[in-house]
Amino acid sequence: MKWPAIGYVRARSLDDLWEAQRTHGAAAQVLAGGQTLLATLAFRLSEPGVLVDITRIPELRGVALRDGVLRIGALTRHAELGRDPLIARHAPLIAAAVPYIAHPAIRNRGTIGGSLAYADPAAELPACAVALDATLHLLSARGERRVKAEGFFTGLLSTLLEPGEIIAAVELPPASPAQRSAILEVSRRSGDYAMAGIAAVLELDAAGQVASPRLTFFGVGDRPVLATRANAALAGRVLDAAAIAAAAEALEGDLDPPADLHGPPEMKRHLARVLLRRALAQFLPAREKAA
Amino acid sequence: MIPITLTVNGERVSRHVEPRRHLIDFLRLDLGLTGSHAGCEHGVCGACTVRVDGEIVRGCLVPAASLDGAEVTTIEGLSDSGEVADLQAHFVARNAAQCGYCTPGMIMTAADILRHHPDATRAQIREHLSGNYCRCTGYHAIVDAVEATLAERAARRQEERR
Ligand SMILES: Cc1cc2nc3c(=O)[nH]c(=O)nc-3n(C[C@H](O)[C@H](O)[C@H](O)COP(=O)(O)OP(=O)(O)OC[C@H]3O[C@@H](n4cnc5c(N)ncnc54)[C@H](O)[C@@H]3O)c2cc1C
Numbered sequence: 001m002k003w004p005a006i007g008y009v010r011a012r013s014l015d016d017l018w019e020a021q022r023t024h025g026a027a028a029q030v031l032a033g034g035q036t037l038l039a040t041l042a043f044r045l046s047e048p049g050v051l052v053d054i055t056r057i058p059e060l061r062g063v064a065l066r067d068g069v070l071r072i073g074a075l076t077r078h079a080e081l082g083r084d085p086l087i088a089r090h091a092p093l094i095a096a097a098v099p100y101i102a103h104p105a106i107r108n109r110g111t112i113g114g115s116l117a118y119a120d121p122a123a124e125l126p127a128c129a130v131a132l133d134a135t136l137h138l139l140s141a142r143g144e145r146r147v148k149a150e151g152f153f154t155g156l157l158s159t160l161l162e163p164g165e166i167i168a169a170v171e172l173p174p175a176s177p178a179q180r181s182a183i184l185e186v187s188r189r190s191g192d193y194a195m196a197g198i199a200a201v202l203e204l205d206a207a208g209q210v211a212s213p214r215l216t217f218f219g220v221g222d223r224p225v226l227a228t229r230a231n232a233a234l235a236g237r238v239l240d241a242a243a244i245a246a247a248a249e250a251l252e253g254d255l256d257p258p259a260d261l262h263g264p265p266e267m268k269r270h271l272a273r274v275l276l277r278r279a280l281a282q283f284l285p286a287r288e289k290a291a
Numbered sequence: 292m293i294p295i296t297l298t299v300n301g302e303r304v305s306r307h308v309e310p311r312r313h314l315i316d317f318l319r320l321d322l323g324l325t326g327s328h329a330g331c332e333h334g335v336c337g338a339c340t341v342r343v344d345g346e347i348v349r350g351c352l353v354p355a356a357s358l359d360g361a362e363v364t365t366i367e368g369l370s371d372s373g374e375v376a377d378l379q380a381h382f383v384a385r386n387a388a389q390c391g392y393c394t395p396g397m398i399m400t401a402a403d404i405l406r407h408h409p410d411a412t413r414a415q416i417r418e419h420l421s422g423n424y425c426r427c428t429g430y431h432a433i434v435d436a437v438e439a440t441l442a443e444r445a446a447r448r449q450e451e452r453r
Pocket residue numbers: 029030031032033034035036037038039074075100101102103106109110111112113114115117118122123124125161165166167168191192193194333334335
């Protein structure tokens with residue numbers, strides 16, 4: 001369907017944005033890549049009065065490593081995440097997630113800020129943000145604050161964002177040499193949202209012992225699910241077949257998947273267990289993989 | 292109405308557009324460039340694929356009002372430039388266009404493969420085209436045409452190196 005009659009404001013600065021919000025109040029809605037918002041307009045799933053285009057605000061752009069923090073501007077497009085040398089080096093999980101997101105033409109427009117703000121429970125980037133223990137830098141006309149990705153997602157398509165507040169950037173601790181990460185998902189067709197997926201991050205020391213495991217699942221709940229029990233089962237153990245089996249078993253207590261279009265909860269549990277085993281197997285030393 | 296000035300297929304264009312006008316309707320209805328197609332109009336089919344600032348996008352998910360200063364290339368511009376003449380010949384030779392509705396979007400996306408992934412395997416070609424739907428051909432002829440074009444260009448590069 002054609003989009004409904006709407007207004008459009010091009011914000012060239014943060015001040016333009018706050019001004020548009022003052023003028024249009026609750027009718028104003030931020031437009032970033034538009035790859036979700038404009039599709040929902042066509043379906044009449046959302047009917048904002050005025051689209052405020054933030055894509056020309058310089059403060060929301062760019063990727064930089066400063067004072068030991070990797071800062072990814074909210075407007076960084078999926079395709080840019082996939083080819084940025086700083087991200088490849090310091091947040092390889094995010095680069096690895098990109099090919100799973102939609103299709104090339106959509107990745108050329110969609111942004112990381114839009115993906116996190118929309119908070120689709122089956123989306124890749126929200127799960128990566130939780131797995132990497134990211135901090136979100138939020139801005140509004142009233143000021144700024146920083147919140148952990150882990151608490152940011154509050155339910156289906158819901159976040160801590162207050163009216164008028166935007167995501168300015170995602171801030172990450174750069175990957176340590178000991179970090180291992182992987183993202184895997186199951187979907188029926190390439191480019192679809194996941195039926196179930198895992199973003200796995202942990203550290204392995206020289207003896208193969210696991211530290212700081214943050215296995216995070218997507219497509220299996222109303223938000224990204226940090227697998228607390230599975231992570232506890234791994235922490236401090238040497239990663240081997242027995243440790244992986246223990247994590248897979250503990251995962252039962254972490255998940256309460258809803259039935260959806262794809263199938264019943266038991267199917268999602270099964271997929272999540274399979275993905276957990278596959279992801280962790282990638283981190284095993286070569287000789288055990290062969291065994 | 293929002294004033295915009297942009298470049299379309301190398302020509303400067305200034306217009307006033309309604310915010311609800313997406314790029315495809317702008318091209319077709321305001322500029323008479325009917326090569327770009329509107330299919331689903333919500334981002335899933337790829338019939339609307341065009342280049343904005345050198346990269347392919349879903350034209351149905353881009354407001355024309357947002358394109359002040361942008362550079363747009365449509366299938367008309369791409370064809371006239373000769374950039375994909377060989378690809379188009381392979382499409383014709385293999386019957387990779389039947390009703391032709393998906394074809395402009397397919398060519399735009401295939402051109403992206405030729406440009407960014409000159410060594411793409413058959414699986415990578417399929418992956419790159421996975422966001423472009425075709426209801427007629429069953430895709431094999433399209434993938435064949437892209438593969439043949441890549442192979443031909445690779446052979447030509449070899450030749451030139453000698
Ligand atoms: C066919 C199709 C398939 C897709 N498949 C996938 C997939 O497999 N995985 C996946 O993750 N995504 C998928 N997407 C969605 C895509 O990744 C979107 O780009 C992303 O979800 C939203 O980013 P955007 O920049 O386009 O946001 P927009 O569409 O511009 O905005 C989305 C929402 O976020 C708000 N918003 C945007 N930016 C900010 C900000 N900085 N601060 C606060 N609020 C903001 C907007 O107001 C709006 O409510 C798909 C989309 C399509 C059309």
